Amino acid sequence: MRSARAQWPAVFLDINGALIHDSWHRDNHADPARMRLAPGAAEALERLAQAPLRLVIVSHQRDVSLDKMETQLQRLFARCGARLHAAYWCPHDSHDLHDPRGALATYAGACTCRKPQPGMLLRAQREHDIDLSQSWLIGEHANDIEAGNRAGCRSILTDGGNEAAWHSEPARLPYAIVTNLHDAAQMIVERHAYEHAEPAPEVTGTHFA
Ligand SMILES: [Zn+2]
Numbered sequence: 318m319r320s321a322r323a324q325w326p327a328v329f330l331d332i333n334g335a336l337i338h339d340s341w342h343r344d345n346h347a348d349p350a351r352m353r354l355a356p357g358a359a360e361a362l363e364r365l366a367q368a369p370l371r372l373v374i375v376s377h378q379r380d381v382s383l384d385k386m387e388t389q390l391q392r393l394f395a396r397c398g399a400r401l402h403a404a405y406w407c408p409h410d411s412h413d414l415h416d417p418r419g420a421l422a423t424y425a426g427a428c429t430c431r432k433p434q435p436g437m438l439l440r441a442q443r444e445h446d447i448d449l450s451q452s453w454l455i456g457e458h459a460n461d462i463e464a465g466n467r468a469g470c471r472s473i474l475t476d477g478g479n480e481a482a483w484h485s486e487p488a489r490l491p492y493a494i495v496t497n498l499h500d501a502a503q504m505i506v507e508r509h510a511y512e513h514a515e516p517a518p519e520v521t522g523t524h525f526a
Contacts (some may be wrong), residue, residue: 324448326372334457335498362397364502374404375437405437455501459489463500473501510516
């Protein structure tokens with residue numbers, strides 16, 4: 318049952334990996350204006366724009382102008398007919414990005430936003446009327462997947478072939494594994510249409526009082 322306040326399904330995305338072109342990451346995040354979409358990302362955004370889903374970035378970034386990042390992301394999204402609804406950034410560093418348990422232990426007390434913690438998603442829920450149970454997360458690391466799961470979303474792993482940690486425990490198990498961002502977008506839009514389709518008109522029959 319929905320509350321009186323409208324709630325919206327969202328798709329949470331990370332700017333790392335499949336969305337933003339590798340060259341920008343390789344350049345050490347020099348200038349946000351130089352960010353470009355990764356191959357296939359434009360088609361994925363075009364697909365997502367066909368459904369009433371709020372697109373929200375949840376990512377780890379520091380040492381860059383987040384305002385400039387958001388401006389550039391809005392521009393890139395708009396070119397695909399999509400709208401960036403909000404962006405959330407965890408600026409906290411981790412001593413060991415490659416050891417999720419270490420990172421979790423290190424920041425358990427200091428930060429509630431670094432994935433696999435669901436802090437950024439929960440904040441988006443509060444600030445943008447997001448219905449997490451109808452929402453999705455697309456990620457390429459087990460930490461992304463776990464954050465989505467802990468927030469109550471369905472998490473889709475875009476498998477670049479280098480994430481094996483997802484099967485280590487149930488909390489990190491994705492709802493689905495696909496090969497790229499476009500396939501994730503396709504799955505989300507199709508599921509959303511299916512789950513929100515108008516019910517077929519009832520067959521009129523004989524009713525007994
Ligand atoms: Zn944080």
